[in-house]
Amino acid sequence: MFNKVVVANRGAVAARVLRALNEMGLHSVAVYSEADAGAPYLAMASETCAIGPAPARESYLDQDALIDVLRRSHADALHPGYGFLSENAAFAQKVTQTGVRFIGPSPQWIEAMGHKTRARGLAARYGMPMSQGSEVLPADAQAIAAAARAIGFPVLVKPAGGGGGIGMLPAQDEAQLTQAVERSRSMAARGFGTADVYLERLIERPRHVEFQVLADAHGAATHLFERDCSTQRRNQKVIEEAPAPGIERNRATAVAGQIADIMRKMGYDNIGTVEMLMGVDGCFSFLEMNTRLQVEHGVTEEVTGVDLVQAQIRSAAGEKLAEILPARLEVRGHAIQARVYAEDPRSFHPSPGKLKVFRPPRDPGVRVETGYAEGRDVTPHYDPMIAKVIVHAPTRARAIERLCGALEAFEIQGPKTNIPAALAVLRSEPFRAGRVHTGLIAEVLGQTAN
Amino acid sequence: MARIEVKSEITGTVWQVKAKPGEKVESGDTLIVIESMKMEIPVITEDPGTVKEIRVKEKDAVAEGQVVAVLDG
Numbered sequence: 001m002f003n004k005v006v007v008a009n010r011g012a013v014a015a016r017v018l019r020a021l022n023e024m025g026l027h028s029v030a031v032y033s034e035a036d037a038g039a040p041y042l043a044m045a046s047e048t049c050a051i052g053p054a055p056a057r058e059s060y061l062d063q064d065a066l067i068d069v070l071r072r073s074h075a076d077a078l079h080p081g082y083g084f085l086s087e088n089a090a091f092a093q094k095v096t097q098t099g100v101r102f103i104g105p106s107p108q109w110i111e112a113m114g115h116k117t118r119a120r121g122l123a124a125r126y127g128m129p130m131s132q133g134s135e136v137l138p139a140d141a142q143a144i145a146a147a148a149r150a151i152g153f154p155v156l157v158k159p160a161g162g163g164g165g166i167g168m169l170p171a172q173d174e175a176q177l178t179q180a181v182e183r184s185r186s187m188a189a190r191g192f193g194t195a196d197v198y199l200e201r202l203i204e205r206p207r208h209v210e211f212q213v214l215a216d217a218h219g220a221a222t223h224l225f226e227r228d229c230s231t232q233r234r235n236q237k238v239i240e241e242a243p244a245p246g247i248e249r250n251r252a253t254a255v256a257g258q259i260a261d262i263m264r265k266m267g268y269d270n271i272g273t274v275e276m277l278m279g280v281d282g283c284f285s286f287l288e289m290n291t292r293l294q295v296e297h298g299v300t301e302e303v304t305g306v307d308l309v310q311a312q313i314r315s316a317a318g319e320k321l322a323e324i325l326p327a328r329l330e331v332r333g334h335a336i337q338a339r340v341y342a343e344d345p346r347s348f349h350p351s352p353g354k355l356k357v358f359r360p361p362r363d364p365g366v367r368v369e370t371g372y373a374e375g376r377d378v379t380p381h382y383d384p385m386i387a388k389v390i391v392h393a394p395t396r397a398r399a400i401e402r403l404c405g406a407l408e409a410f411e412i413q414g415p416k417t418n419i420p421a422a423l424a425v426l427r428s429e430p431f432r433a434g435r436v437h438t439g440l441i442a443e444v445l446g447q448t449a450n
Numbered sequence: 451m452a453r454i455e456v457k458s459e460i461t462g463t464v465w466q467v468k469a470k471p472g473e474k475v476e477s478g479d480t481l482i483v484i485e486s487m488k489m490e491i492p493v494i495t496e497d498p499g500t501v502k503e504i505r506v507k508e509k510d511a512v513a514e515g516q517v518v519a520v521l522d523g
Contacts (some may be wrong), residue, residue, distance in 0.1 A: 166488070187490065234489075342487070350487035352461045380462040380486040 002026055002077040002101065002316050007045070008066050009081030012388060013293070013373030015041035017079045020085035020309035029073045031066065033059035035381055040373040047073060054381045059235040060084045061092050070100050077101040083383065086292040087114050087163065103316040105215075105270040105291045113272075113289040117159045117198050123286050125263045131277070131285035134199040136181065137159050137181060144181055145174050151201050157181050157186030160196035163290065165235025167191060170202050205437040206277040208232065209244050211259045211285065212300045213272045215313055220321040221263035223256040224300050224308070225331055230436040231425055233348050238422060238441060240296035241336040242303045245396055245434030247278075249331075255284055271312040295339070295388070298369060302392035334396040335401050338422045342378045342415035346445065352380045357413035361406040366391050368406075378415050386417070396434070400426055421445060454497050454521040462486025464510045468518065473501045481519045484512060499523030 004027035007017045013028060021028040032043035035054035042048045049069045052059035058064065061084055070078060078095050080086035080103070088227065089111035092102040104110065113119045117136050124130050134147040148171070149153045157180045159167040167187035169180040181197060189195040207230045215221035228244035229237040244252060246431055259274050273294045275287040297308045306325060314324045341349050354377050360368040370376065370387035378386055389406050393399040404426050407419050425431050428444045465485040469475055480492040481501070499521035506518045 175454050191488075349491060350462065350489055352486065380460075382487065384487040 002313070004029065004046070004073060004075040005077045005103070005313070006031065006066070006069055006073060006075045006100075007079050007081065008037070008060070009079075009086075010036050010060060010368045011041075011383065012385065013081035013083075013295075013371075015205045015371050016369055017081060017309055018044040020143050020307065020313065021079075023307075024310055024313065026313075029069065029075055031060075031069055033381075035377070035379045036371075039151055039371055041371050051072065054379060055119065056084065056381060063088075063094060066091075067094055067098055070098050071094065075100060077103055079103040079313070080292065082290075082292050082295055087290070089114060101316055103313055105268060105272065106357070106395045109268055109270075109272075110291045113291050114161065115196075116162070116288055117196075118160075120286065122266075123262070123289070126265055128259075128262055128274075128286045129276070129284045131203065132201045136196045136198050141178060147175065148174065148177050148199055151199055154202040154204075155199045156202040157184040157197050158200060159184060159192055159194075160198050161192035161194040162188055163192075163288070164407075165232070167197070168207060168235050172350060180338060194280075203277050203279050205284070205439060206279055207244075207437055208237070208275065208287070209247070209384075210257050210273050210275040210280045211272060212294070212295075212297070212308070213260060213263050214313045214315065214321065215263055215268045215270060215272070215309070216324070217269045217318055218320050219261050219264065219267070221268055222321060222325065222329070223260040224304050225256055226252050227296055227299055228436060229296060230438050231431070231440055232438050233421070235420075235438075237339065238341075238418065238424060239294065239336065239338050239431075240299055241334065241396070241399070242299040243254060243331050243334065245436065264284055270293045270315050270407070271308065278337055288442065293384040295385070296337055298367065298388060298390040299337050301333040302367070302390060303331045303333060304329055305332065333392055334399040335390060335392045336396075336399045337388050337390040338403055338407055338426070339385050339418075340407075340410065340412075340422075341418045342386050343418050344416050345418050345421040348418070348421075350380065350384050351416040352378045352384075353415040354378075355386075355412065355414045357411050359411040360387060361389070361409035363402075363406060363409065365393060365402055366406045368410075386412075386415070397432070400432060451522045452499075453502075454495070454499055455517045456481055456493060456495050456519040456521065458482075458484055458493050458512045458514065458516050458518050460484060460486050460491055461514045462491065462512060464506045464508050464512060464518075465490055465504070467508060469501045469504065471504060475499060475501060475521065481505055482506065493518055495519075495521060497521065497523045503504050507514045
């Protein structure tokens with residue numbers, strides 16, 4: 001096992017990883033930008049280290065600064081969290097070359113899955129269910145239009161190097177396509193360092209169902225069931241739950257088993273999530289694979305009783321899955337998470353500012369993951385997520401009830417939050433009936449406005 | 451001629467300045483793009499006019515409600 005682990009992240013995930021390291025009795029190093037000096041979770045670390053000014057590219061994305069922290073602290077592992085450098089193969093490689101273990105899959109998997117068209121090609125070769133898509137689009141407008149026609153409108157323009165729904169734009173026809181490609185390229189170039197974009201068939205009213213996988217460095221891979229993350233705004237998840245409602249357990253487990261087999265055959269070697277879209281016809285198609293811990297890992301932890309962060313660390317340290325996981329995994333009850341964003345609940349525009357009041361609910365059965373505390377500033381420099389509220393209950397209906405209660409009890413003053421929007425969705429008839437899809441928030445808020 | 455003040459709806463950093471002084475703009479045109487919390491949010495003029503002043507430059511910090519451009523309309 002490792003001796004000392006650098007947590008190369010901030011906020012809720014830094015807090016979560018530090019907690020795992022403390023529970024495992026490992027030394028930890030937390031890093032922070034000027035904006036995060038004095039953040040509450042820093043107190044959980046054995047050591048802390050300033051890494052630069054507030055803008056992410058000068059701190060949490062500054063690879064040299066982080067490598068320097070590794071050297072100075074004599075750490076033997078680095079946990080990247082999610083976001084920032086967690087899916088940057090070149091960084092993982094640099095960490096490895098420094099003689100430090102990158103807690104994640106081998107850089108080759110980050111590389112393979114980080115580029116979406118390459119990932120699709122690779123997954124398809126191993127038999128992953130897949131919808132139609134294009135290769136990386138060329139510069140020529142005629143060729144772009146031809147690629148779209150070959151798939152059939154409507155299509156979705158997606159950055160090949162991206163994630164988090166950033167730069168994903170639908171096009172209903174050729175006129176929209178030109179604009180969508182141009183905008184997507186601009187956002188991709190800035191967000192992901194490559195302007196490569198490609199097309200996928202746009203699946204209307206899809207559900208987003210993803211499968212948690214865990215593998216080790218000894219050729220074993222398994223799944224920890226699925227999550228439904230259909231409730232999204234701007235292609236970013238807001239409400240996530242496990243298990244996925246309305247899918248027969250046998251079917252969910254069969255698809256999960258198929259995915260675990262593919263991971264084993266491929267030789268995948270740490271934590272990951274295979275994201276799928278489920279059409280109204282019930283068919284699954286591969287969306288992408290995230291080669292890291294997921295923001296919504298907590299709902300899987302609640303229903304399986306497995307600490308995924310500790311499991312990920314133990315796998316990276318060379319332990320075998322058979323030692324890490326219980327002999328039999330099963331889903332107990334139902335867990336739901338709401339992400340609390342500092343944003344306007346109607347326009348979803350960011351709403352940074354000082355948290356004049358910040359009092360998370362403290363009820364039993366409610367778990368809150370946050371990197372913030374009352375009096376702290378939510379700055380415009382980072383992601384707007386300020387907390388995750390996770391509940392676990394024997395049934396889905398009771399979990400919804402418990403989450404509504406927890407969100408109502410969450411007192412926040414200062415930035416506006418999406419809590420009213422999350423509550424409107426949780427209380428809506430389609431959500432309660434399990435008829436979720438990625439357009440549900442817009443539909444529910446539209447109805448509320450009428 | 452009316453003087454029109456265009457304000458940023460959000461706190462963030464100026465990512466791009468799209469309009470130049472002297473330029474004629476239509477309602478709905480994007481004058482400036484603000485970056486905040488990993489999003490690009492356009493500052494759009496509701497009125498047509500001629501750009502008189504752009505009060506920010508790229509990388510400037512802006513606050514919610516801050517006047518970022520002035521038009522003659």
